[in-house]
Amino acid sequence: MLSKKTKYGIKALTFIAKQDKEVKVQIATISKEENISHKFLESILLTLKKAGVLGAKKGKGGGYYLIKEAAQVKMTEVIRTLEGPIAMVPCVSLNFYEKCSDCPDEETCAVHKLMIQVRDNTLHVLRNTTLADLV
Amino acid sequence: MLSKKTKYGIKALTFIAKQDKEVKVQIATISKEENISHKFLESILLTLKKAGVLGAKKGKGGGYYLIKEAAQVKMTEVIRTLEGPIAMVPCVSLNFYEKCSDCPDEETCAVHKLMIQVRDNTLHVLRNTTLADLV
DNA sequence: CATAATCCTACTATTCCGATAGGGTAAATG
DNA sequence: CATTTACCCTATCGGAATAGTAGGATTATG
Numbered sequence: 001m002l003s004k005k006t007k008y009g010i011k012a013l014t015f016i017a018k019q020d021k022e023v024k025v026q027i028a029t030i031s032k033e034e035n036i037s038h039k040f041l042e043s044i045l046l047t048l049k050k051a052g053v054l055g056a057k058k059g060k061g062g063g064y065y066l067i068k069e070a071a072q073v074k075m076t077e078v079i080r081t082l083e084g085p086i087a088m089v090p091c092v093s094l095n096f097y098e099k100c101s102d103c104p105d106e107e108t109c110a111v112h113k114l115m116i117q118v119r120d121n122t123l124h125v126l127r128n129t130t131l132a133d134l135v
Numbered sequence: 136m137l138s139k140k141t142k143y144g145i146k147a148l149t150f151i152a153k154q155d156k157e158v159k160v161q162i163a164t165i166s167k168e169e170n171i172s173h174k175f176l177e178s179i180l181l182t183l184k185k186a187g188v189l190g191a192k193k194g195k196g197g198g199y200y201l202i203k204e205a206a207q208v209k210m211t212e213v214i215r216t217l218e219g220p221i222a223m224v225p226c227v228s229l230n231f232y233e234k235c236s237d238c239p240d241e242e243t244c245a246v247h248k249l250m251i252q253v254r255d256n257t258l259h260v261l262r263n264t265t266l267a268d269l270v
Numbered sequence: 271c272a273t274a275a276t277c278c279t280a281c282t283a284t285t286c287c288g289a290t291a292g293g294g295t296a297a298a299t300g
Numbered sequence: 301c302a303t304t305t306a307c308c309c310t311a312t313c314g315g316a317a318t319a320g321t322a323g324g325a326t327t328a329t330g
Contacts, residue, residue, distance in 0.1 A: 026306070035237045037289060042308085046307080046308070046309090058296050058307050062297075089142070102170045102171070118260050121257060134248060139318080192328080193275055193326075194328025196275080272329100273330090277325075285319095287316080288314095295308065297306085
């Protein structure tokens with residue numbers, strides 16, 4: 001299941017991407033338009049800023065804006081930042097690899113084998129979808 | 136993330152599928168060989184039995200066995216039974232559909248659009264993978 | 271009947287998610 | 301230079317879901 005954090009993050013990003021490039025979008029605006037808790041959204045956008053997806057300007061007339069072109073923002077990046085691993089099992093994760101404690105041998109593990117297939121297909125979609133595709 | 140329930144379930148199924156068809160496999164055997172808590176595994180196999188994937192025989196010499204051919208057991212069936220929806224968001228689930236409470240319009244929702252893509256690709260893998268492929 | 275196995279119900283400990291609260295810090299405007 | 305506006309950070313908390321536990325009921329075999 002996709003967490004609301006990620007869900008809200010994607011919604012917010014598309015909302016920002018719809019505006020003209022130089023426009024600064026405020027938290028309160030997105031919060032109202034997309035029915036997202038103001039404070040929760042605040043932390044999400046902050047995370048995206050730290051990840052280098054968004055830029056922010058403080059003070060009067062400030063807000064968030066895209067740093068790159070929408071077509072350069074891959075969904076892999078967004079989801080890894082907010083959700084964590086894309087793989088359904090740590091032992092097949094590319095960016096968050098962890099050995100399964102219970103599994104003696106990855107090579108012969110049926111779950112491992114299957115989840116690599118799933119991961120590759122999911123990655124294919126997320127790598128080829130950018131923010132521009134969702135607007 | 137895949138729950139341990141599903142993970143253990145797949146491991147147990149492949150273990151059973153490796154045996155000769157008429158052999159009854161006991162919980163205790165799988166539990167020992169695959170490092171799975173006996174009681175936990177018990178509830179998992181029971182669920183798979185109710186779903187029509189496994190058959191069971193009680194009493195001495197009893198145990199679990201496959202009802203269909205391994206090549207007839209699709210991963211979609213196994214995962215839907217143990218994990219629930221395959222989709223990452225209820226509003227794109229085929230078997231467990233639910234409207235998102237926060238989303239006013241599915242048609243224009245960016246998350247919806249993206250997650251349909253992911254779901255279709257995942258489904259493609261899981262529908263074309265059977266227990267026989269994992270043994 | 272004794273034994274060996276599955277079946278069933280209920281409980282618990284832990285973890286994580288979604289959200290809230292409350293303030294602190296920085297930067298534009300007048 | 302003060303005031304407004306918005307970003308930044310920490311801490312907390314209730315509820316739901318997971319993972320596992322406990323104990324007994326039921327059924328088949330020898």
